[in-house]
Amino acid sequence: MGKEITLEEQKEIQIELLKELRRICDSNNLIYLLGGGTLLGAIRHKGYIPWDDDIDVMMPRKDYESLLKIFDKDCKENHKILTYINTKDYYYSFAKIVDTNTLLKEGGLRPIEALGVYIDVFPIDFLPNDEKSIKKIFKKYNFLYKAISVYKFSDISKITKNKVKLFFKRITLCFVKTFNLIPKVLKKLDGLAIKYENTSKVACISGRYAEKEIMPRKFIEDYILADFEGEKYKIPKDYDEYLTKHYDNYMELPPEDKRKTEHNNIAYWR
Numbered sequence: 001m002g003k004e005i006t007l008e009e010q011k012e013i014q015i016e017l018l019k020e021l022r023r024i025c026d027s028n029n030l031i032y033l034l035g036g037g038t039l040l041g042a043i044r045h046k047g048y049i050p051w052d053d054d055i056d057v058m059m060p061r062k063d064y065e066s067l068l069k070i071f072d073k074d075c076k077e078n079h080k081i082l083t084y085i086n087t088k089d090y091y092y093s094f095a096k097i098v099d100t101n102t103l104l105k106e107g108g109l110r111p112i113e114a115l116g117v118y119i120d121v122f123p124i125d126f127l128p129n130d131e132k133s134i135k136k137i138f139k140k141y142n143f144l145y146k147a148i149s150v151y152k153f154s155d156i157s158k159i160t161k162n163k164v165k166l167f168f169k170r171i172t173l174c175f176v177k178t179f180n181l182i183p184k185v186l187k188k189l190d191g192l193a194i195k196y197e198n199t200s201k202v203a204c205i206s207g208r209y210a211e212k213e214i215m216p217r218k219f220i221e222d223y224i225l226a227d228f229e230g231e232k233y234k235i236p237k238d239y240d241e242y243l244t245k246h247y248d249n250y251m252e253l254p255p256e257d258k259r260k261t262e263h264n265n266i267a268y269w270r
Helices: 007-027 036-044 061-074 131-152 163-178 182-190 239-247
Strands: 056-060 079-082 095-099 102-106 118-126 201-203 223-228 231-236 265-269
Touching: 007 056, 007 061, 007 095, 007 118, 007 231, 036 056, 036 223, 036 231, 036 239, 056 061, 061 079, 061 095, 061 118, 095 102, 131 163, 131 182, 231 239
Parallel strands: 056 118
Antiparallel strands: 079 095, 095 118, 102 265, 118 201, 223 231
């Protein structure tokens, strides 16, 4: 293990990964959009939220799948895209683009051998037109993801103090590990909405905000450019609707005690 990488150095690496993603997407006519806290940062700060430490990108499913096929063939030598398909110990339902010269340890989580300083890339799927089917998809996702959430923590005793819940989580973990269920669960998660096309609603189902992720179809069709750390990147034209849905009064800064990163990551040069 090499020298520890500072937070500012991590951000510089993330920006390079984002530029590489933009280059590959633009040269292959693939749509990418800044999302989550990265989109909020672009609008409110023209860059990172000062206490944030990651980058989130969203892509329509077809473009996302195309990226998975071409990225490693077209990217810089020290860049790689990780998914559960090409990385045996990977447990995320979305992709991460990493700098392979780095090693990253996510605090409290099970280590992934190939993980380095990264940016997240989430697929956006079309949803069925009826509300009942949409709710069914999110309910099924939440049910399946419980197996992932139990598995990804390095010490599940820190998840809950409730002894009964902990007992069942231990049973679930044992079952998941014994039958190597993580790849199967991830495949199920990946396919929940993949069969729908050209409907009126879309969503980043693997995003953290559940049904708040649901947006009208125009969300992935109309985009503009916005500043992020001195560069121009694509964002949804209707970013106000997205950010209001996710963060309410998003232009207002949160209380000072809430201005802190949610991650506990440590990165090193390999």
